[in-house]
Amino acid sequence: MAVATGTGEREIELGYRRRSGVLGSLKHGWWLLRRYPVIPVIILLALAVAAIIGPTVSPYPRDSGEIFDRHLPPLATSERTGNFYFLGTDAIGRDIFTRLLHGARISMQVVIISLTAGMLAGTALGILAGYYGGIFDELITRFVDIWYALPFLMVALVVTLIFGRGLTVLMFVLALIAWSVFVRVIRGQVLVLREMDYVASAKVNGASAIRIMWKHLLPGVLNTAIVVATLNTSGLILSESVLSFVGAGIQPPTPAWGVMTNEGRNYLSTAPWVVLVPGGAIFLVVISLNFLGDWLRDRLDPRLRQVD
Amino acid sequence: MARFLAGRFFSSLISVIGATVAIFILVQFHNDPRELFVPDSGFGISEEQWDALGVRMGFDKPVWQQYLNWMGRTLRGDLGVSLARDRAVTELIAGKIGATVQLAIGGWLIAIAVGIPLGVVAAVKRGSGWDYLARGAAIVGQGAPPFVTGLVLIFVFAVWIRDTPFSFLAMPAGGRNPDFNFKDYILPCIALGWPAAAGLMRLTRSAMLEVLDSEYVRLARAKGVGWNKVVFKHALRNALIAPVTSALLIFSGWLNGALVVEIVFSWPGIGYDALFRAVNDNDFPLLLGTVFIFILIYLVFATLADIAYTIIDPRVRLN
Numbered sequence: 243m244a245v246a247t248g249t250g251e252r253e254i255e256l257g258y259r260r261r262s263g264v265l266g267s268l269k270h271g272w273w274l275l276r277r278y279p280v281i282p283v284i285i286l287l288a289l290a291v292a293a294i295i296g297p298t299v300s301p302y303p304r305d306s307g308e309i310f311d312r313h314l315p316p317l318a319t320s321e322r323t324g325n326f327y328f329l330g331t332d333a334i335g336r337d338i339f340t341r342l343l344h345g346a347r348i349s350m351q352v353v354i355i356s357l358t359a360g361m362l363a364g365t366a367l368g369i370l371a372g373y374y375g376g377i378f379d380e381l382i383t384r385f386v387d388i389w390y391a392l393p394f395l396m397v398a399l400v401v402t403l404i405f406g407r408g409l410t411v412l413m414f415v416l417a418l419i420a421w422s423v424f425v426r427v428i429r430g431q432v433l434v435l436r437e438m439d440y441v442a443s444a445k446v447n448g449a450s451a452i453r454i455m456w457k458h459l460l461p462g463v464l465n466t467a468i469v470v471a472t473l474n475t476s477g478l479i480l481s482e483s484v485l486s487f488v489g490a491g492i493q494p495p496t497p498a499w500g501v502m503t504n505e506g507r508n509y510l511s512t513a514p515w516v517v518l519v520p521g522g523a524i525f526l527v528v529i530s531l532n533f534l535g536d537w538l539r540d541r542l543d544p545r546l547r548q549v550d
Numbered sequence: 551m552a553r554f555l556a557g558r559f560f561s562s563l564i565s566v567i568g569a570t571v572a573i574f575i576l577v578q579f580h581n582d583p584r585e586l587f588v589p590d591s592g593f594g595i596s597e598e599q600w601d602a603l604g605v606r607m608g609f610d611k612p613v614w615q616q617y618l619n620w621m622g623r624t625l626r627g628d629l630g631v632s633l634a635r636d637r638a639v640t641e642l643i644a645g646k647i648g649a650t651v652q653l654a655i656g657g658w659l660i661a662i663a664v665g666i667p668l669g670v671v672a673a674v675k676r677g678s679g680w681d682y683l684a685r686g687a688a689i690v691g692q693g694a695p696p697f698v699t700g701l702v703l704i705f706v707f708a709v710w711i712r713d714t715p716f717s718f719l720a721m722p723a724g725g726r727n728p729d730f731n732f733k734d735y736i737l738p739c740i741a742l743g744w745p746a747a748a749g750l751m752r753l754t755r756s757a758m759l760e761v762l763d764s765e766y767v768r769l770a771r772a773k774g775v776g777w778n779k780v781v782f783k784h785a786l787r788n789a790l791i792a793p794v795t796s797a798l799l800i801f802s803g804w805l806n807g808a809l810v811v812e813i814v815f816s817w818p819g820i821g822y823d824a825l826f827r828a829v830n831d832n833d834f835p836l837l838l839g840t841v842f843i844f845i846l847i848y849l850v851f852a853t854l855a856d857i858a859y860t861i862i863d864p865r866v867r868l869n
Binding site for chain 2: 384385387388392396399400401402403404476480483484487488500503504507511514517521522525528529532
């Protein structure tokens with residue numbers, strides 16, 4: 243693994259001086275790769291590009307295929323239609339690359355919306371609980387504890403059972419998964435911040451509770467909220483793919499990556515690429531997000547290292 | 551200790567009640583479970599039969615009374631009768647839980663047997679090939695969703711390997727034979743245990759690195775204690791606290807992984823055969839029963855983990 247990030251690499255930081263020459267440049271490149279999450283950022287940028295312009299430039303229709311071109315391997319050119327399939331075709335002859343691009347947009351959309359919703363709700367509740375304390379705080383912490391005890395897949399299955407399957411319900415479920423982490427971490431920070439002198443002086447100057455929370459506490463916990471959000475994005479993408487795979491998330495024929503993996507499951511011996519391509523895509527994105535999240539955490543909020 | 555257990559018992563009780571009440575309320579929003587008994591044509595059941603079904607399921611009473619009835623029966627060890635399969639829920643769960651427990655224990659053993667030693671080696675030989683191997687495996691374990699790991703394992707060890715000279719390594723692709731076959735367990739247990747092994751390995755490695763860097767380890771080295779003795783007697787015992795606690799807690803969070811692994815490997819366990827189908831069939835007694843059992847399992851293991859904590863690390867006092 244070329245990209246080892248994090249502050250643990252002390253010897254690199256201390257014992258390194260850039261030298262001239264080709265070898266020196268190569269070494270410097272290697273050092274940059276280890277120091278900064280270059281490769282993860284490239285992968286995530288590619289994902290972003292795929293999600294934004296991918297569906298418009300994608301060569302083939304999303305949900306219909308050439309049935310006689312079914313199960314063509316990657317980089318195959320169809321002899322019948324002359325179509326070139328970059329990542330092969332699936333069981334009904336749909337271009338996997340096209341579906342992958344569409345799936346990237348859907349996953350991004352779902353994760354960004356649900357994460358934002360979870361972050362807003364969780365941060366707000368965390369600040370309220372931490373600032374007011376007392377019975378309100380007790381209630382919220384207890385509830386978060388109980389929420390932790392429930393396996394998320396069970397919660398998701400029950401919620402989809404009751405509200406039906408679909409995109410909105412999926413986002414709702416993912417927001418339900420996301421919010422509780424924010425409450426825990428943010429509340430802990432607010433408990434420290436609210437004892438600070440500047441909060442006390444704001445109070446003495448007659449600031450209202452809302453003003454204190456909005457102007458004095460929120461900016462203090464914003465970094466943490468962003469770090470927690472990055473650290474949880476990969477988890478949410480995993481959850482989304484698992485739910486779609488199990489059948490409780492995005493419904494076929496919409497091409498979420500989890501759905502695509504599930505569709506290819508029965509053809510593993512004849513057409514493994516139908517599973518390996520979307521599965522590999524999920525894997526790459528999750529790993530990249532993990533690296534980026536760790537790096538951001540070490541930069542913005544090293545204290546969280548102890549938390550998870 | 552007694553006070554701690556009493557407190558834990560009380561908070562566990564609140565958790566169980568909270569979760570079951572939540573599900574009871576949520577089920578109220580959903581379709582009438584009686585629809586399960588109506589044939590697809592929509593005819594064939596009379597008004598009276600419909601009402602009689604309602605009385606049998608207790609729908610004529612208010613929700614809180616239904617809940618209390620359910621609680622009362624549960625305390626007497628009766629989880630009701632499954633609507634879709636017309637059998638006692640306890641019987642259904644008892645029939646399925648064995649396969650899940652076997653899977654869970656297998657994955658757990660793999661997680662511990664691989665994760666902890668690899669973490670120790672990676673820390674002691676930091677920067678070596680072992681370290682990179684361990685960290686690479688951990689990255690894969692934490693990045694790949696369980697269904698991808700499972701399907702890739704099936705692809706490699708059940709499909710692709712048959713065409714290679716290593717075909718003697720081929721494994722069954724899924725399912726469980728009625729008579730015990732060791733090979734049936736290997737791939738599902740690896741798929742389930744890998745992410746947990748990755749987490750344990752990272753925990754062990756960082757704890758071990760921290761301890762090896764501490765004053766007392768350096769003192770022990772300075773007064774001439776051998777390296778092996780320092781590693782195993784001085785460092786390991788202190789470094790293992792966090793991994794052991796989290797090893798006990800793995801079980802609790804394992805339903806998520808187990809359900810997916812059971813689906814991928816067609817494993818006849820409680821996650822797939824009870825929970826998943828209860829949700830699909832709108833079979834609410836079975837759903838409540840499984841949820842209840844899962845929460846119970848979680849709470850028992852969380853308490854055990856806390857107790858194990860005090861035994862390993864006498865500095866921790868429970869209150």
